[in-house]
Amino acid sequence: MRERLARVTLMRLAEPGDPVMGRLTASCGPEAAVEQVRRGALDAGFVHWFGSARHRGAAGSGDGDGAGAGDRLARILAAWAARLETADPAEDLAAGERTGARLVVPGDAEWPTQLDDLGDVRPHALWLHGEANLRFACIRSVAVVGSRAATPYGAHVAAEFGAGLSERGYGVVSGGAYGVDGAAHRGALAGGAPTVAVLACGTDVTYPSAHHDLFAAVRGQGVLVSECPMGVRPTRPRFLVRNRLIAALARGTVVVEAAVRSGALNTAGHATALRRVLAAVPGPVTSDTSAGCHRLIRQGAATCVTTPAEMTELVGVIGDELAPEPRGPVLPRDRLDPETRRVLEAVPARAGAGPATIAVAAGTDLETVLSCLGGLAAAGYVERTSRGWRLRPERPEGG
Template sequence: MPDGGSSVGDDERIARAALTRVIEPGDERGGRWLAEMGPLELMARLTAPGLDDVPLPGASPRRVASYRIRAAAVDPLRDLEAVASFGGRFICPGEGEWPTQLDDLGDARPVGLWVRGRPDLRKWALRSVAVVGARACTPYGAHMAAGLGSGLAERGWVVVSGAAFGVDGSAHRGALAAGGATVAVLACGVNVAYPRGHTELLGRIAEQGLVVGELPPSDHPTPSRFILRNRVIAALTRGTVVVEAEYRSGSLATARSAQRLGRHTMGVPGPATSGLSGGVHELLRGEAVLVTDADEVAELVGEIGELAPERRGPVLPRDALDPLSARVLDALPASGALDGGRIAHAAGVTPDEALGRLYELQALGFVERHGESWQLTRTAVRRSNARRGGP
């Protein structure tokens, strides 16, 4: 279970729990009231009689009436008991488990977070990466997301996503398959299996990782809540990787939120002819960094020394030759033989230099001598054709 002291009293916790049913995720007006008045004063104003005569700043009487209707119907103690009944909890800003990077959202910061799972969210978020992408992804997208999920988990990174079909689910499954850590950030109550087809997956995440959401138990998702949920994914993590996304997608909204917050933004390239890669490629034309595997992601978002392995083609015997020997070798034709003088002329060296290099190349198995002439060995011809992409 999470540890760390709490500086939030029971009254404030109850008030914040109540406000998660009053203030919609990302409501900056409500966030400003909360910052200026505190949760206890705000709930008192929303539930006190006669408030209509003293409207809250920045809201019309009609909007205030809407908040008041919601506030009158809340039962925070019931919600807190409900989350405890399935092993969950409610965490507030100022507590030991609160991820302080969420404070970067300013007035759009969550009122609090409802959590299922045993690990400490703050500690896990310190070393976390978001992997997001298209719901209707291609097999390539699912493969890349699963590989990123497992690779990051094996390197000790927490994989954060939204538990949706497609890329999200593949990333979560990849992390779980590697025995690693993963966090699902939902746009509904943390006891709601959405999408329904991911009921088993969400159960596994709650058992092995964490399920997190801004909305109280049993609350339902809406299209706007999905979009607003993405800002939490972006703020919670060190960086966001997008795997397949169209030009208009929630995944791009997550990436742009990450950019505004100063987080790393990465994209996995796909075919230029694929509409599902169009949004990713647009990101890559801007400030996003191209990545192809977990090593490259960890190098970008990790600490000093977390470097991806150097990428290069196979080392060929010719690579070990000094520049002069390589020039002499290049002067020999793929078929037929030349005398030393013609080889020296073609290589731009003196006859003595050419002769000395040819004897060295003969000892290394690159050339053979026939009388006064020299030619490539069969092995060297095959190597030369392979290097040039020939038959």
């Protein structure tokens, strides 16, 4: 219980995805990390790491020398200490329970172990609100992301992907925002698999407010996820930081519609960094809202997909979930044997021709032509006139 209280405290002290707090927690554990903040002094080994990391750029941009790194770390520690004064982990746990949410931490049965791939930016804990088990929902899952200002095309495709993936037993992970996110969640709700909405605010905060009913439906068939404490409002940095969770939870990410400057491309970057499958859906070449997808495909960063089946082929077990190759309609003419098709191609459309003339044009013998013409006439492809054989004006394939 003490570790859980410590992790709830860390959620108040540092912003989500803070790599410095992440490294401190990894080096000494959550309880010791809180204690060091409380006493206002960090272990010498961690201070040395921070100074070295600053030189390598591993702890963020800023000062290049040891003294500058020390000043920077002192400011970070002071900010944590200020937040610690108002932190009340017991009340946070009680507030979560009052709303119906539950806390999961690393080591719990419901914790998705793929989040460990995030290293120093792994969340300290997660608040979950919904009927679905997060770990099970994400074992076979795809993240569907894209523009908030989705076009009708983008919203339609996102809903189709959400429904198609869900029908194939894949959980659909997205961010609960307007546009592509919302359409993907709604599509997933039409299928049988759970959908996971990763929020940039507390699970008790409905943002956007117009998605109140959508989030209620997600709680019933899936789960809301947040690394923010109860009552925390979303900010632009929190939206960008939560994108790493979307990419990490799923086996692969598909970008349905995204402009060149889009938060969805931020998620795509996280997917690439985590070595997850990345795909993108092409759109009209004249559409600015698909320019980001086209760039990902052109650069070779993402695989072009056009159907949910193609996406499941990418993320599924090799050989088990192959997408069917797209084919045009099969016409009656396609079922003819090669010799008969050759004769049919040699028959004129208007003026009639004799069997000998058709034989020369088809490159075959007269006996074969006579045999084929009889079958073609019976099938309605050709007709005999006073001037010879010609194609019937209306053939079964409508050609």
